[in-house]
Amino acid sequence: MSATIKDIARKVGVAPSTVSRVLSNKSKYYTSETAEKVKEAARELGYKKNQAAVELVKKQSNVIAAVVSSVKTNFAGQIIDGIQAEASKNGYNLIVVYSNSASAEEQKKALLTVIERPVMGILLLSIALSDDNLELLKESDIPYCFLSMGFDDDRPFVSSDDLEIGYEATNFLIEKGHRKIGLAAIDKYPYTGRLRLAGYKKALSEVNIIPKDSWIQSGDYSYNAGKLAMNAYGKNTELTGIIAASDMAAIGVLNQARNLGLSVPKDLSIISIDGTEMCQIVQPQLTSVSQDFYQMGVVGVRRIEESLAKEPEILDNQQMVPVHINERESTQIQN
């Protein structure tokens, strides 16, 4: 077994409490002389702090936990980078646990893994919690915040403004002269899809366009959903522009359009939602409404800090991170 604080104390000839003070940098409470001896002994003994013991007595730790849906989302990495950077800056450690969002049972295990130890906060990345598990989370009294998804109730979250995303994407195409614009692979009913759809309709209605039902092809944001949507539009579609629900969906639309003999952007303009690096490795490169995932991670960590510091009532529970449009090669002016 690893050496303990007592071993060091014995070796140096001081009390365990003194060793603790040195090793926890409670300066002012020891001479640099004893500090040296203690540190020296610690090194020799290969001492490693037992955080379980520390957390047990302090009842808090400096670790932030992120729970991530294991469904492959290519932007999760960016959010995690943001969390990591901000956490590290403030001296927190980050641990992440993956959870298959499909199974409430798996979800619960993931959640318990972090709840059952004194983490300072929990960040949930695009994960749809079951009611039971949400209850579990609330009961834990650990500050939490959802990232990259929103809700109608008062749960704290930080995400992009999905209404704005739908609106901006649509407006971008309108300003390029497009009138018949499709919305592909979007999930119509849950919060995110619903708002994007609303933004789409809003932009359209401002120029007096009423979208046909067939313009809106719902789906699950996946590559395959993109392909299916494009297939449904067909080779002879009246659409001249398409908004894809995600980068992967956009690539699906793009590839299927090509399969159908359509040339992008000549015959069809495509604008994607997300703006991950995927947009830049396909040809033509995809114009996108880009979300600032990194920033979501940063804001999420700050959100946790605030929950710790302030009373719940003062908190601005639901925060939006701005989006911006990256014009690349998949869109062009429509005459």
Next chain:
Amino acid sequence: MSATIKDIARKVGVAPSTVSRVLSNKSKYYTSETAEKVKEAARELGYKKNQAAVELVKKQSNVIAAVVSSVKTNFAGQIIDGIQAEASKNGYNLIVVYSNSASAEEQKKALLTVIERPVMGILLLSIALSDDNLELLKESDIPYCFLSMGFDDDRPFVSSDDLEIGYEATNFLIEKGHRKIGLAAIDKYPYTGRLRLAGYKKALSEVNIIPKDSWIQSGDYSYNAGKLAMNAYGKNTELTGIIAASDMAAIGVLNQARNLGLSVPKDLSIISIDGTEMCQIVQPQLTSVSQDFYQMGVVGVRRIEESLAKEPEILDNQQMVPVHINERESTQIQN
């Protein structure tokens, strides 16, 4: 604060140890009658186990830790899926911490995050540990295993056989009739690149081909490295086939070839190494030597289990996971 085992004991009128027994499912040691009452009370009180306390006394936990290089690798997710599945099957929990492999300091923090608590094992995903940090890891006495990378020393790892990868990729092109074959974006000196290069040379020498220096363009496996390599080969390259060091590198080669006016696979065949989903979303779809990343995760967990069970001497420290070739659209017969 959350309720403790004592609160439950008081409420039900039994001893804390009894509560502990019920809650830890030490069946045989209590009547179903008391069990009911205890569980009922636990539910009412919203009891949550304090793992810090458990781990402190048991000196071991059921969590496996994965340390992942935060450099974006699109296969890390697959490895983690494999770890997760196998861990979950055996009742372990997985926590992952991200570490920027560039900074030894960051690395150390990540490592300490997991070493300073009683995890049952540590899996390291394509992370190049500094000497100090490797020492730290060894000292911890926690079983560990590197995944998706190999070493010349006796460190435990599980990876693909990189010599075989280089050999198979090259041989595949040779059998298609190619004679002038390039190797792009590979890191020549470290273990992985060195072995792949050796496999490449071996296959070539078997058919009496000696590669020119210019055929081998080293790089860092990235998209950009792929582009640079293709650019170095140039529009009028004598090569008819190229092996790319990774999927992203292959896409870089592919796009740059197209930029140069070369058609794939008509003018140039490309075979990629990795075989992630990226291969299927580009056009043409990329032929690849596919690694079984998921399996690496699975084997990694088993490796940890074995280290716990057996004496170090008996262990087969370095394990290879088989690769296979997926022929897709980016390669064709060369006359």
Next chain:
DNA sequence: CTGAAAGCGCTAACAG
């Protein structure tokens, strides 16, 4: 500045 002592929440003998 340092030591002694108490205790975080839980489990594991040991008696009964």
Next chain:
DNA sequence: CTGTTAGCGCTTTCAG
């Protein structure tokens, strides 16, 4: 089957 006791490794009063 259940209660009593001790203690995991650390921090934190409280004295001195």
